[in-house]
Amino acid sequence: MIKKLLVDVDCGVDDAQAIMLGLAAPNVEILGITCVHGNTTVENVCKNTLRILQACNKLEIPVFRGAAKPILGNTIDAGHFHGMDGLGDAPDPNAPGLDLVQKEGAVSAMIRIVNENPGEVSLVATAPLTNLALAVRMDPSLPSKLRGLYIMGGNTESRGNTTVCAEFNFAADPEAAYIVLNEYQCPTYLACWEFTCYSKLSWEFCDVWLAQDSQKARFMRQIIRHSLEASKSERSEKEFVDGTGFISCDSYAMAAAVDDSFIIESDHYPVTVELTGTHTRGMMVVDTLDHLKKTHKAVIMKKVDLGKFEQMMMAALK
Amino acid sequence: MIKKLLVDVDCGVDDAQAIMLGLAAPNVEILGITCVHGNTTVENVCKNTLRILQACNKLEIPVFRGAAKPILGNTIDAGHFHGMDGLGDAPDPNAPGLDLVQKEGAVSAMIRIVNENPGEVSLVATAPLTNLALAVRMDPSLPSKLRGLYIMGGNTESRGNTTVCAEFNFAADPEAAYIVLNEYQCPTYLACWEFTCYSKLSWEFCDVWLAQDSQKARFMRQIIRHSLEASKSERSEKEFVDGTGFISCDSYAMAAAVDDSFIIESDHYPVTVELTGTHTRGMMVVDTLDHLKKTHKAVIMKKVDLGKFEQMMMAALK
Amino acid sequence: MIKKLLVDVDCGVDDAQAIMLGLAAPNVEILGITCVHGNTTVENVCKNTLRILQACNKLEIPVFRGAAKPILGNTIDAGHFHGMDGLGDAPDPNAPGLDLVQKEGAVSAMIRIVNENPGEVSLVATAPLTNLALAVRMDPSLPSKLRGLYIMGGNTESRGNTTVCAEFNFAADPEAAYIVLNEYQCPTYLACWEFTCYSKLSWEFCDVWLAQDSQKARFMRQIIRHSLEASKSERSEKEFVDGTGFISCDSYAMAAAVDDSFIIESDHYPVTVELTGTHTRGMMVVDTLDHLKKTHKAVIMKKVDLGKFEQMMMAALK
Amino acid sequence: MIKKLLVDVDCGVDDAQAIMLGLAAPNVEILGITCVHGNTTVENVCKNTLRILQACNKLEIPVFRGAAKPILGNTIDAGHFHGMDGLGDAPDPNAPGLDLVQKEGAVSAMIRIVNENPGEVSLVATAPLTNLALAVRMDPSLPSKLRGLYIMGGNTESRGNTTVCAEFNFAADPEAAYIVLNEYQCPTYLACWEFTCYSKLSWEFCDVWLAQDSQKARFMRQIIRHSLEASKSERSEKEFVDGTGFISCDSYAMAAAVDDSFIIESDHYPVTVELTGTHTRGMMVVDTLDHLKKTHKAVIMKKVDLGKFEQMMMAALK
Numbered sequence A, B, C, D: 001m002i003k004k005l006l007v008d009v010d011c012g013v014d015d016a017q018a019i020m021l022g023l024a025a026p027n028v029e030i031l032g033i034t035c036v037h038g039n040t041t042v043e044n045v046c047k048n049t050l051r052i053l054q055a056c057n058k059l060e061i062p063v064f065r066g067a068a069k070p071i072l073g074n075t076i077d078a079g080h081f082h083g084m085d086g087l088g089d090a091p092d093p094n095a096p097g098l099d100l101v102q103k104e105g106a107v108s109a110m111i112r113i114v115n116e117n118p119g120e121v122s123l124v125a126t127a128p129l130t131n132l133a134l135a136v137r138m139d140p141s142l143p144s145k146l147r148g149l150y151i152m153g154g155n156t157e158s159r160g161n162t163t164v165c166a167e168f169n170f171a172a173d174p175e176a177a178y179i180v181l182n183e184y185q186c187p188t189y190l191a192c193w194e195f196t197c198y199s200k201l202s203w204e205f206c207d208v209w210l211a212q213d214s215q216k217a218r219f220m221r222q223i224i225r226h227s228l229e230a231s232k233s234e235r236s237e238k239e240f241v242d243g244t245g246f247i248s249c250d251s252y253a254m255a256a257a258v259d260d261s262f263i264i265e266s267d268h269y270p271v272t273v274e275l276t277g278t279h280t281r282g283m284m285v286v287d288t289l290d291h292l293k294k295t296h297k298a299v300i301m302k303k304v305d306l307g308k309f310e311q312m313m314m315a316a317l318k
């Protein structure tokens, strides 16, 4: 059976990798890509998404512009890691223009596409969750019509990579993360920050991966240079929970959506987001003690099939 | 010149009074009424709005259903005051059906109507501000296309009527109030809780007002009974800042939108909303000291023309 | 009957005025003065207190050094108003030395003195409430042994003079204010910020008051110069709730302690302090709605005998 | 060289184990034991401490009564685990009376004893940190005169055992924990909740340990029964981070104080405490990213010599 995916991104170099992994997967149809602020402005995210689709000869996939700001309005960005343009500051003179972005907004498109394919769409969200939060407020029935929700974001051990205790996607819009974790009652799979650190790939793999002789690999070599250097900075060393390595965060969420056997071990707990802490605003809260009396439990990835992951990553650049 | 109004309500007996005041005003065109959760469920708000329009022979005005929940999702209500159905628990067997509600959602309609009438529409909001908050996230250009924004909500002296320090409309969706006060940079006029208390009408006026011989007055006599009794309860005595009286909160916002000379005295300060306090969550914050370094200032009503107000109220039930 | 007072200060020009008002009052015995951080460092507060006592020929009153920091440790100060030394930056070469400060600490002395005079001592607190908060944690029985507690601090209408919504003494140690308002179950009289603004004296009175021919008036003319200028600054104009004037905040608390007939009108409500708000941390919370279910109510001054106040103030400099 | 210890406890069955471990250690002198609210009331803590000293024939060690409440005043307890009396609800008719408690209060005693032995005292705190917080506010020079501070409390991976994200000793007085972690600039060693779970002993060891033929072992068998059962409850299974086992939390802090070679591996990070979170109030915050710009770093235990630990534990009951 064909898997129908809708992907919400803030490209982002690892969003690029996730999209390319999804595009390369057999039996997967990407119905659309919705863009949101995050690693860079939503305009840049639209541009970057089009460049990725062009590099993969998939410009027929519709791209939608979403929220320019988080729910409460105060933007942060991640330019130090992904480059100011979100894609390694390696501009392409032949990049497609923003006129290729759909007229329909991302939130409307998300609602429409899911309603046109009830029970069939898996939503892969690798960005601040603003679009998803707005969508459920516009159409409260949306989550019940999803097949599944795959999120890269949040953390489980209070190890922040953006604020002291919060991961970037959640820190960039804590209210949106709160809304999504509390309102999306569909099967929800979380690739959290510490998990991606513990599941990193080796630099040796990265070298082999990038050395492939293909248009896609050439594209990746250009856009990844900036974040590879950033990965080896003192700041990244502090952020990485389990030592240095090649961490393609967003790709774990995509891999789980693409292949049901990817997740080998997981925790099942109710989760929410701290909104009011001085140091912990945006931190994911895992209710191991069952204090919150919530019935819905998220699937928190603990161990995944890294052999499969390397294969999917290799295929992404073929 | 005709004034074009868009009205966002959670009817609510005083919403009914405000709508009827607007409908009776000369040179005013109500382009639509958007409904939102608040005093009762959004379904009830839609029903109540249709009943009011029917009582005024104005069912041609389109009614739109909006958000069923506040931004973060946790609803409160005001059934103790307005009745469980929001309109005095005085059901009408001949009430119009929900099939008269527009297919288009409230947020989409708000964005469409304002964009069709750029610079001309005044938005009158007498309810939790969820619809307005969602609208500006969907279309950030919305506020710049408004003629003005008239809000009943918030408070200026930390006197709450719902929580210790917060007024109902803001307490019911603090995040929405925050978003609206911070993102709507258009001329913004606030009828806050303490102001409405200081500007109350007499019970004698109320008697005369209700005693009018008209279909509208008969309708009002039915729906107001519950809240008149509640107004004289011990709880209301504690809530009313300046003693008992007839306080039609929402009508002050509508009167200001309808008549530019209604406001006689006002304060001009930057305002925002406290989101994180234990006792003060939802409280409006008036930045008299200019600590917040915001350029936009709200017009906070202090003194209004109560003679005109009584005339407008009388006309509403004629 | 002699009134026994214990005074807790952060001198501060208006603390000086309050102390001098107390020293000049008939039938009042000041058992000791405890010093605390606040308008300036606790060392300066000790020095300033000794200078005031010297100016009044009352160096026999014992002075105790108290807390150097608020409960949580982060100090603010009020140098812009009271001068960097807290007393108008008008140093006196003949000032008494810190060797006159008692060896016993302020908190121990407070506990000892109250226990030596059970039921007889009124505590007058015109500073951040750190000493009082520590004292009740060291000896929980302390409040029950007080005759009364008179505090200058807090606010009732969310009008801040230090942060957007908080008054200086409470903003300088919110946790201490919280502890005192919640643990001191004795009769508690509050002279809050807005009240002192509404009860200001005229500049004409101030001129006459300062023009007296006495050692004390000469002393006051020296130390008041800086804060008189500050009173007329743009910043103070924003802070003063009800227009410019001579506002000797701390003296209202002392006057109430000295003369039982000083308070003419008051509100009786449970009160507490907001600890966690973004804009409202340190704001006093008045529970007019009885939501907090507290049995103890504070006496919040609304109207005082300003004729008597002027007489007491005049006597203070005689 | 003799190690001089001052021990602050809320006995507590594991406090009892920690005290007995310390009493049995060679070259250790316990100068005093200060009591504080926590697992039970401070009165019970005093009684329990005296019982422990009696069981060890060490009633000559002075016991001091400390704070009855946390800084802000709202007590929680741990009766479900330690029994309502804190010591397994196994009363002893021959228990010593409270008249053996010193007249001097715990905070005063702490300050006096450290000042009498400058640079020599190690403080072992296995309870809510109220006494230590009050002491540093009374005498800011205290931390600089300590040899070291050994704390059982806090957590590193947001795994709570009391609230969703907070450990008992920190949750029971978050402000005190904040004050201590921020003001005690002496060498500070933390045995955090997750660490004690990862370092648990086996039930087999526990059996052997309790089976010893001695007065102390008989005493321990009586008081431990309740918490052994509680350890095997569903609730404890959720709390224990790494599966069931014998976790004598407080003993790790004591063991580290007693033997400098006990800690094999540790992290060195600035730490503080979240005070304002909805779910995270009381959670320890580990600043791995160096965002807080604090110079003082705590030693967070990661791996200890469990062989030595078993030996010390065995000796404690000999």
Ligand SMILES: [Ca+2]
Pocket (backbone or CB within 6 Å): A009, A010, A011, A012, A014, A015, A038, A039, A126, A127, A250
């Ligand atoms: Ca991303």
Ligand SMILES: [Ca+2]
Pocket (backbone or CB within 6 Å): B009, B010, B011, B012, B014, B015, B038, B039, B126, B127, B250
């Ligand atoms: Ca309303």
Ligand SMILES: [Ca+2]
Pocket (backbone or CB within 6 Å): C009, C010, C011, C012, C014, C015, C038, C039, C126, C127, C250
């Ligand atoms: Ca003062």
Ligand SMILES: [Ca+2]
Pocket (backbone or CB within 6 Å): D009, D010, D011, D012, D014, D015, D038, D039, D126, D127, D250
């Ligand atoms: Ca303990």
